[in-house]
Amino acid sequence: MAERSSIxxxxxxxxxxxxxxxILVAGIFVTGSVQRHVDGLHEKNTVNGVLYLPNDKxxxxxxxxxxxxxxDLMWYQTVQYTAKEFNSEDARFSWLExxxxxTNRLDPYxxxxxxxxxxxxxxxxxxxxxxxxxxxxxxxxxxxWELPYELHSLYLMNRRHExxxxxxxxxxxxxxxxxxxxxxxxxxxxxxxxxxxxxNMVDEAVEFFTRAVKTADDPLVRAQAEAQLxxxxxxxxxxxxxxxxAGYEQKVGREIVSLExxxxxxxxxxxxxxxxxxxxxxxANRKVVNTVLAQPILDYILVELGRRVHVYRKEHGxxxxxxEAFWPNFDEEGPKHPVPGRRLRYDPVTGIVDDEAI
Amino acid sequence: xxxxxxxxxxxxxxxxxxxxxxxxxxxxxSIVSSRILGYMSIGDxxxxxxxISLASISIFGALIAVFVGTNLVYKEIDKRxxxxxxxxxxxxxxxxxxxxxxxxxxxxxxxLVMGIISALYIVMMGGxxxxxxxxAVLLIYWKLLLVTAFSVLLSSLTSPVLGAIIVLxxxxxxxxxxxxxxxxxxxxGTYMESLLAAIYFVLPxxxxxxxxxxxANGIEISHTYVVWNMVYGALYTALLxxxxxxxxxxxxx
Numbered sequence: 384m385a386e387r388s389s390i391x392x393x394x395x396x397x398x399x400x401x402x403x404x405x406i407l408v409a410g411i412f413v414t415g416s417v418q419r420h421v422d423g424l425h426e427k428n429t430v431n432g433v434l435y436l437p438n439d440k441x442x443x444x445x446x447x448x449x450x451x452x453x454x455d456l457m458w459y460q461t462v463q464y465t466a467k468e469f470n471s472e473d474a475r476f477s478w479l480e481x482x483x484x485x486t487n488r489l490d491p492y493x494x495x496x497x498x499x500x501x502x503x504x505x506x507x508x509x510x511x512x513x514x515x516x517x518x519x520x521x522x523x524x525x526x527x528w529e530l531p532y533e534l535h536s537l538y539l540m541n542r543r544h545e546x547x548x549x550x551x552x553x554x555x556x557x558x559x560x561x562x563x564x565x566x567x568x569x570x571x572x573x574x575x576x577x578x579x580x581x582x583n584m585v586d587e588a589v590e591f592f593t594r595a596v597k598t599a600d601d602p603l604v605r606a607q608a609e610a611q612l613x614x615x616x617x618x619x620x621x622x623x624x625x626x627x628x629a630g631y632e633q634k635v636g637r638e639i640v641s642l643e644x645x646x647x648x649x650x651x652x653x654x655x656x657x658x659x660x661x662x663x664x665x666x667a668n669r670k671v672v673n674t675v676l677a678q679p680i681l682d683y684i685l686v687e688l689g690r691r692v693h694v695y696r697k698e699h700g701x702x703x704x705x706x707e708a709f710w711p712n713f714d715e716e717g718p719k720h721p722v723p724g725r726r727l728r729y730d731p732v733t734g735i736v737d738d739e740a741i
Numbered sequence: 742x743x744x745x746x747x748x749x750x751x752x753x754x755x756x757x758x759x760x761x762x763x764x765x766x767x768x769x770x771s772i773v774s775s776r777i778l779g780y781m782s783i784g785d786x787x788x789x790x791x792x793i794s795l796a797s798i799s800i801f802g803a804l805i806a807v808f809v810g811t812n813l814v815y816k817e818i819d820k821r822x823x824x825x826x827x828x829x830x831x832x833x834x835x836x837x838x839x840x841x842x843x844x845x846x847x848x849x850x851x852x853l854v855m856g857i858i859s860a861l862y863i864v865m866m867g868g869x870x871x872x873x874x875x876x877a878v879l880l881i882y883w884k885l886l887l888v889t890a891f892s893v894l895l896s897s898l899t900s901p902v903l904g905a906i907i908v909l910x911x912x913x914x915x916x917x918x919x920x921x922x923x924x925x926x927x928x929x930g931t932y933m934e935s936l937l938a939a940i941y942f943v944l945p946x947x948x949x950x951x952x953x954x955x956x957a958n959g960i961e962i963s964h965t966y967v968v969w970n971m972v973y974g975a976l977y978t979a980l981l982x983x984x985x986x987x988x989x990x991x992x993x994x
Contacts, residue, residue: 444916524960
């Protein structure tokens with residue numbers, strides 16, 4: 384009796400579980416094989432599948448509130464399309480711009496398509512469209528740092544030869560600085576000023592930071608803008624003094640010895656006063672150097688020399704005996720102190736490099 | 742008291758519905774699998790995770806509201822259980838309200854479950870929530886209140902299949918009413934512009950409740966905006982429930 388019941392249970396197990404399982408697995412295997420066959424017959428082009436959808440305005444309104452999800456999918460397709468075109472021999476990127484615009488029409492706040500779309504388009508040389516897309520993104524996401532960053536890069540690289548490129552790059556560097564925190568904030572404020580000064584646009588720098596001080600809402604940003612304005616004014620003073628020196632030497636027919644001569648000759652009213660304690664001094668070539676402006680250069684030199692001492696100590700197990708030991712041909716190629724009347728000093732006992740008055 | 746009894750009964754009945762669990766499981770699977778698309782794309786993975794997670798709450802919540810909601814009254818009439826209820830000293834509006842409250846309690850539970858799972862998942866993936874996340878989930882629920890009211894209305898009027906088709910179509914169109922005021926330039930200034938604008942203000946605008954897009958993109962939304970949308974949703978829902986009551990009171994059962 385028990386044996387019969389066990390056989391019956393076994394049959395039930397076979398009939399109700401094993402057989403359906405086998406049929407299911409076999410079915411999946413068969414349908415999978417058919418799918419593989421179908422794929423072989425017709426090459427799939429998922430990108431075009433998306434492109435043939437009706438225009439993105441209609442799409443946006445008839446997604447049942449899922450326009451963001453569609454934007455995510457569209458962006459995924461755009462990335463795939465870009466990669467595919469990039470790897471193809473005949474890379475034309477014909478649909479790229481349209482795909483990026485469609486993605487952002489579906490989700491106007493989505494930063495990545497603006498950002499990477501801008502990078503892709505700039506990469507294929509479509510700078511104007513790249514800029515326009517990045518600008519559109521900036522209108523929708525005014526607090527984003529990524530978009531000014533890409534615009535800044537566009538003007539520093541692709542469009543660097545265009546007139547005023549440095550000025551525009553400087554403007555975007557300032558925008559980046561306004562939007563980020565941490566160490567790089569200061570670096571971008573400095574960069575925005577240096578880009579203007581690099582092109583001798585001292586007046587533009589003063590004007591730009593004066594406006595920035597007036598318009599900054601954030602106290603930290605305003606303080607930074609004030610600091611940059613102060614440095615730009617120092618640069619302007621250096622420029623004015625150098626012009627006065629050239630005029631003075633032409634007038635008196637000899638080289639200037641001290642800046643006070645400019646005051647005596649009535650070319651300037653007084654040597655400008657720096658509230659931060661900076662001084663204006665003449666270098667060997669009779670060019671004016673401001674000690675505050677020279678400070679970052681000195682800092683850089685000291686850090687670099689300190690690094691070299693550290694490397695030497697690691698390799699030799701002791702401090703170098705002299706400058707020449709860690710900076711071969713020091714006199715010829717070694718760094719000079721950026722401020723006239725001062726020089727670099729090295730202490731072999733402590734291994735510290737600093738500076739002193741001559 | 743009578744409304745509460747009907748609501749409690751509706752809730753108990755609906756929570757036993759297998760469709761509910763199926764939809765809930767699909768919703769949770771969507772939330773958890775959202776990372777796949779984020780992983781395959783370039784850029785902010787968290788944005789895509791947040792998009793899909795909150796969209797899942799919205800979509801699967803709406804499906805529950807539609808499929809359970811359109812059955813609510815119809816089922817009672819079809820199975821003739823309605824006679825045992827309306828033969829008692831109970832007003833018909835109490836019956837409709839009780840049914841509605843039972844279903845929205847169920848939706849509150851499902852939205853809460855999906856909302857918590859989604860929140861945990863976003864935080865686990867390194868994202869942050871903020872007040873706007875909870876406001877986004879609250880507004881999704883508020884949208885579901887409106888959709889449920891429409892489902893209950895349709896449930897008093899027609900069969901569940903037809904009702905579900907109508908409500909789902911209204912759900913899609915309700916998110917796209919913006920097109921009525923986003924007209925081409927050559928239509929501007931014509932009588933058509935005024936007509937479309939009038940239709941726009943009459944139809945429910947469900948996209949009002951979708952601030953999860955702003956959340957996913959890190960855009961700030963004022964609390965006032967959220968409150969006014971809740972007021973809008975509450976008014977529209979009340980209107981639909983009133984209509985449902987009217988229809989049911991005049992129904993020959």
